[in-house]
Amino acid sequence: MHYTLHQLQIFLQIVEKKSITKASEVLFLTQPAVSIQLKKFQEQFPIPLTEVIGRQLYVTDFGHEIAETAKSILEEIQIIDYKTKQYQGKLAGKLKLSIVSTGKYVMPYFLSGFLNDHTGVDFSMDVTNKKNVIHDLEENKVDFALVSVLPDHLDLETLPLMKNELFLVGNALREKSRKGDRELIFSKEPLLYREEGSATRNAMESFIQGKNLMASKKIELTSNEALKQAVIAGIGYSIMPIIGIKNAIDRGDIVIIPYAGLPLKTQWNLIWLKKKKLSPAALAFKEYIIKNKDQITEKHFDWASKE
Incomplete structure (x- = not known):
């Protein structure tokens, strides 16, 4: 043969x-x-x-x-x-991550310096919803995961990266022409949700239930980018992480609507199983994050601490 x-x-x-x-x-x-x-x-x-x-x-x-x-x-x-x-004295091996979809606006900034310094490391990253991210961890398919809400059924090591905030948002023109109190947004306006298993959806549903609000028409979209574009197009309102819509807010396409109890505040966390034996590449990445995370956050996300 x-x-x-x-x-x-x-x-x-x-x-x-x-x-x-x-x-x-x-x-x-x-x-x-x-x-x-x-x-x-x-x-x-x-x-x-x-x-x-x-x-x-x-x-x-x-x-x-x-x-x-x-x-x-x-x-x-x-x-x-x-x-x-x-x-040859080069760090080599595989580095695998699974991140929630909104994390795609965060994680690349914490990766670029490490991957540029260690070209011998092969890297893969799955961008999906929280349900699938946790499944990847449970099945030991990845070294690390990035989430904003920690699962409580796994024995994890946790490395906080930066804060995450979710606001009530809508299209600028739609909000300008809307009539009535803000509370009516939830009972009278279409609400845009992420799919089942998404941390963003869970946070939005928990907020609405906690406030005993009556949700009106529900529209479901299966990615954060689709959700953002739907808000920009004026299809409805949503509660979204600001990290993924900052540019749209700066352009005036999306407006933040002040509302009691908002923003919802969570934390972006790099997590991994306590029992997992990290490879040399994974250990090096963890040390890189510990050493550089504050500098990376200040350089690329200083605006987030001023919101």
């Missing part, structure tokens, strides 16, 4: 994505190029690795076994690369 590491990588992506088209997108290759490499790889085995039924590609049981072996081979190759870099 004369298959290449490149073919192993391609086949593994096909198995994971269950699609040649999706695999080609991840690999930044054309679909014909991926198909050709899959064909060359399959020709080296007497048993089919995949089969096409209708227009759907399926991986055979034998194909799944080959994929597991391919994954192990590629991981061993990666270890060789890391060890080579370590002998």
Whole structure:
């Protein structure tokens, strides 16, 4: 057999994505190029690795076994690369994070200096909702997570980064033309929510229930960016973290509406399982954050402490 590491990588992506088209997108290759490499790889085995039924590609049981072996081979190759870099005096390894979606406005600033200093570190970050972030932690899929509300059922180490505040917000023109007391926003106006499992949604629902407010029409959106654009478009009102809408506020597209009990105040926290044995790359990142977090916050988020 004369298959290449490149073919192993391609086949593994096909198995994971269950699609040649999706695999080609991840690999930044054309679909014909991926198909050709899959064909060359399959020709080296007497048993089919995949089969096409209708227009759907399926991986055979034998194909799944080959994929597991391919994954192990590629991981061993990666270890060789890391060890080579370590002998050269470079920090090397994997660093994996899972962060809540609003955290995408925060985390890159705490990462850039570290990743620029340690080019031998391979990095991946999943941006999702709180429910999935906590699941990633529970399943030990990541080194660290970024959340604004701490889960109370896990034994965690916690490193506070900066404050997080949520305000009642709406479109500037809609709010200017609205009539009646502010309390009527919740009973008369459309309210924009994040999806189930989002910390932003949980905070908004807790506030409304705690104030015994009657919520009117509910509209659900599955990302913070979609929620922001819906507010800008004047579709309705929401309670949102200011970290993701600062520019829209500065432009005058969104206005903060003062309301008793707001803003809701939480804290951005980097968290990890106490029982987890952190890799050299993860330990180095933790030390970098401890040493530099105040300076990073002051440089990039000084406005947040003045709100």
